[in-house]
Amino acid sequence: MYQYYAVIYQLLLYLGIIALVIYLFLPLQERIEQFYRNKVVWITGASSGIGLELVKHLAVLSPTTKLVLSSRREDELEKIVEELKLDRDRCLILPLDLEYHGDLFKSKVDLVLDRFDHIDILINNAGISQRSLIKDTQYSVDQRLMSINYLGTVTLSKSVLEHFIAQKHGHFVVVSSVSGYVGTPSRSTYAASKHALHGFFDALRFEHEKDNIHVTVICPGYIRTKISENAFS
Template sequence: MSSFSDKIIWITGASSGIGKALAIELSNQNAKIILSSRKINDLELVKKKCKNPNNVKIVALDLEDYTNLQSKVKEAIDTFGKIDILVNNGGISQRSLVKDTLIAVDKQIMDVNYLGTVTLSKAILPHFIRNKSGHFVVTTSIVGKIGTPLRSSYAASKHALHGFFDSLRAEHFKDNIVVTLVCPGFVNTNVSKNALTGNGTPQQKMDVATANGIDPDRFAKLMAKAIKNQKEEVYIAGVKEKLGVYLKRFYPKLLSKMIRKLSVT
């Protein structure tokens, strides 16, 4: 029997990329899935690809509209009667220099990646506390550990998630609430195409590194394993990206020199 049999798992950002692949993988492992994003038509397509579409439900939401997420939590809980795992996967990336990025873009990225995720998590937290069980899974980034060129606001939002969820984990360990921070490196999704430029418009092109990144289906299998094992923090990335995390910790000046050599065009 699968570790996820009859587990009820809510995934945000489930219409494409990592969220889509994870939904299909967990469905294959007999979980009941709730799919969320703004794109209902795309969610319907993901639902059809799942092993048992009857055990997949859709709750449309917009993380940027974070003042209206409380009702979405109630809707999600009512769908199957409870939530076992919330996968905070929804978000948006960035490709612009600090000097060229409008403050409105900084705000939008923080609203979606940080405040939307935090609001949703706070809204479901009482449900987890009452059940004396719950698992927050958060898709952050290697850039949540290391700031790199062209990603200042994105890196800030992901760093913020680490701070918030590390604190939440410490506060609610006694309530049997688990937090898993998943840090992807480059994954072959549309994240770079959808990334915001300095004026807020999507980049609309694929980065070479992203195109050469980990296949989403393979990533989803590794992410599912980390969730099953209740890892506190996991890096699913290439060798260079993982090396960067350890250099940041033990040889930060060396890493800074290496990062300065990265292209900013």
């Protein structure tokens, strides 16, 4: 008899846990869907890693969100659109290489505006990493890292900023790193590029709070993605 009640108790406990998870999860889904409803979200570095996971989640959790997918590899973006069966009417593939920044980025912004009329959120996720001691790191590596991680991100954001100011709202999301707070061995220039991003976007937040422009800087720890596998040495 005791074993019978123990089994019933355990079953009820499991059912209670499942019910609690469902209760907690469904409202979160609804909040996500409401937040992103009918918004235009531009994701850089969308072909792999964190960027790809963002695309997957938004595609499922917010079916009305319009997605602008950018990375250097247009063929990879095409594969993602096919694999996720994304509606071509709600997504735009926009090849982008942050290393070659300048007036070109303004033309990219114009392409997004021509397609979707506005931009609500820019997720600055693209970047490259490094794995080398300071004494062994060539200046060319320092230069490329800063050009891609910092200058490329800043130039694109400033191009989008003009639109955000004009429409009186917008949201910059920056995928940084804990290295943006603390430098670590073999990541000197990578850490420097992330520190620079923090300084820039902190200033942008203060300058444009009055314009209803928001800034979110995300600082994840180590995540095994292709950015680690392709790190400069």
